[in-house]
Amino acid sequence: MITIDGSHGEGGGQVLRTALALSIATAQPFRIDGIRAGRKKPGLLRQHLTAVRAATAVANAQVEGDVLGSSALTFAPRAIEPGAYRFAIGSAGSATLVLQTVLPPLLLANAASTISLEGGTHNPSAPPFDFLARVFLPLINQVGPRVDATLLRHGFYPAGGGGFTVTIRPAARLTRGEWLARGAIVTRRVRVLVANLPRHIGTREVKTAARVLNWDEACGKVDVVSGTPGPGNVVLVEVESEHVTEICSGFGEAGTPAEAVAERAAKEARRYIASGVPVGRHLADQLLPVLALGEGGSFRTLTLSPHALTNIEVIRQFVDRRITVTDEGRDVFRVDVDRG
Numbered sequence: 210m211i212t213i214d215g216s217h218g219e220g221g222g223q224v225l226r227t228a229l230a231l232s233i234a235t236a237q238p239f240r241i242d243g244i245r246a247g248r249k250k251p252g253l254l255r256q257h258l259t260a261v262r263a264a265t266a267v268a269n270a271q272v273e274g275d276v277l278g279s280s281a282l283t284f285a286p287r288a289i290e291p292g293a294y295r296f297a298i299g300s301a302g303s304a305t306l307v308l309q310t311v312l313p314p315l316l317l318a319n320a321a322s323t324i325s326l327e328g329g330t331h332n333p334s335a336p337p338f339d340f341l342a343r344v345f346l347p348l349i350n351q352v353g354p355r356v357d358a359t360l361l362r363h364g365f366y367p368a369g370g371g372g373f374t375v376t377i378r379p380a381a382r383l384t385r386g387e388w389l390a391r392g393a394i395v396t397r398r399v400r401v402l403v404a405n406l407p408r409h410i411g412t413r414e415v416k417t418a419a420r421v422l423n424w425d426e427a428c429g430k431v432d433v434v435s436g437t438p439g440p441g442n443v444v445l446v447e448v449e450s451e452h453v454t455e456i457c458s459g460f461g462e463a464g465t466p467a468e469a470v471a472e473r474a475a476k477e478a479r480r481y482i483a484s485g486v487p488v489g490r491h492l493a494d495q496l497l498p499v500l501a502l503g504e505g506g507s508f509r510t511l512t513l514s515p516h517a518l519t520n521i522e523v524i525r526q527f528v529d530r531r532i533t534v535t536d537e538g539r540d541v542f543r544v545d546v547d548r549g
Contacts, residue, residue: 211239211526215280218519220247222257226310227498227520229264229284231527233314234502238285239526245280252278256302256328260310263296267311291318291379298328301369303335308375313498315377316354322377330364330371331402331443333460336491338363338373339400339445340456345495347454348388352503353380363434365404365441366460383503386496389543390509391487392451397422399429401471404441408433410461414444414471421475422446422482444471446478453487484540486510493517493544501530505546512540 211232215224222245232239245251253261253276261275261282268286275282296307304326315322330338336345342358349356355378364371399418401411408431415429434441442461447454459474461467481489488496488510494517500506501524513534521532529549537543 211237213239213241213523213526215241215243216246218522219515221245222306223494223516223519224523225257225282226260226306227523229260229310230313230498231502231524232284233264233268233286233289234317235527236286237527238283240281240283242281244282252280254302255300256298256306259296259298259302260307263294263307263311266294267315289314289318291315291320291322293323295325296327298369301329301332301364301366303332304328304330304364304371304373305338305341306335308341309495312356312377313502316349316379316383316499317502318379321379324375324377325372326375327372328364329366329369330360330373331441331460332366333462336495337443337445337458340458340491343447344454344456344492348386348496349499352383352386352499354378354383363402363404363437363441365437365439365443368437368439370438383499385504386500386506386508388453388487388508391453391485394448394450394482396447396449397424397428398447399424400445400447401429401431402434402441402443402445403431404434404437406440406442410442410467413467417468417471418444418446418475421472422479442470444474446474448478448482450487455481455489455492457481457489480540481511484511486541490514490517494520497521497524497546500546501528505530505548507543507545509537509541509543511542513542
């Protein structure tokens with residue numbers, strides 16, 4: 210049985226999610242201690258427990274320690290079971306992170322699956338739904354499977370209440386993925402979501418993002434979202450290139466001026482554009498487990514995040530892969546995933 214130190218690296222939920230995904234895909238049991246030891250509230254929170262239970266259902270697994278607040282977990286998968294699933298977090302916890310847990314093994318299942326997820330769709334501690342649908346899944350679809358996501362309701366932090374569905378048509382194998390150049394930039398967009406808040410917040414954010422990026426304000430759009438249980442505000446700066454798309458996000462919160470929210474997202478996008486890389490920092494850590502389960506791949510990205518570095522260490526415990534990170538200078542790194 211593989212033993213994992215949950216306090217390692219970024220010391221958060223990423224260690225657990227990646228371990229669950231790879232355990233199911235490789236049929237290897239594991240035990241993790243010190244779950245989320247690096248966080249202010251360690252142990253399993255509701256969204257992490259939902260991820261564990263989702264993994265348990267998909268793998269028909271035997272589990273010990275799957276209770277709120279637990280700092281240790283033993284997980285023994287039996288077999289990948291594709292099918293129709295519904296997972297509800299019951300809070301504003303990120304539904305996209307629950308999907309991260311079960312998607313990699315279901316990409317290799319022997320039949321299609323449909324997953325309905327309820328909870329937070331736009332959470333400051335996770336990739337928003339727009340990133341999932343427009344940035345991550347298009348690259349997954351390039352290596353063999355076909356995955357489509359449909360947003361049903363927005364769910365903003367802290368009220369939640371959102372939902373989306375994902376259909377997964379697996380592939381017999383995951384082919385090699387290579388994203389070394391992004392090509393010319395095709396479209397630049399600033400999209401602001403505003404729910405149960407004054408529209409002028411979004412207008413100010415569009416204006417600020419356009420100024421920071423030196424873009425025409427005509428690239429911006431404010432979408433007023435209805436039917437959500439609580440307020441919400443998200444700035445989405447999208448850079449669509451020939452080969453990839455990147456979305457940098459900023460989340461409104463009480464006490465933070467709209468201009469500061471937009472500036473944060475715009476500066477992240479400006480850094481991405483200046484680097485010339487195809488793969489953004491958040492996309493890098495999500496690609497790694499998928500490439501490790503397939504025929505590998507290569508991509509250029511920015512300085513690796515703690516999440517990505519942690520993912521590399523967890524991957525090495527489950528699969529025989531040689532993962533090489535090369536500093537090419539000027540905030541550009543090349544990552545190669547190959548068979549060991």
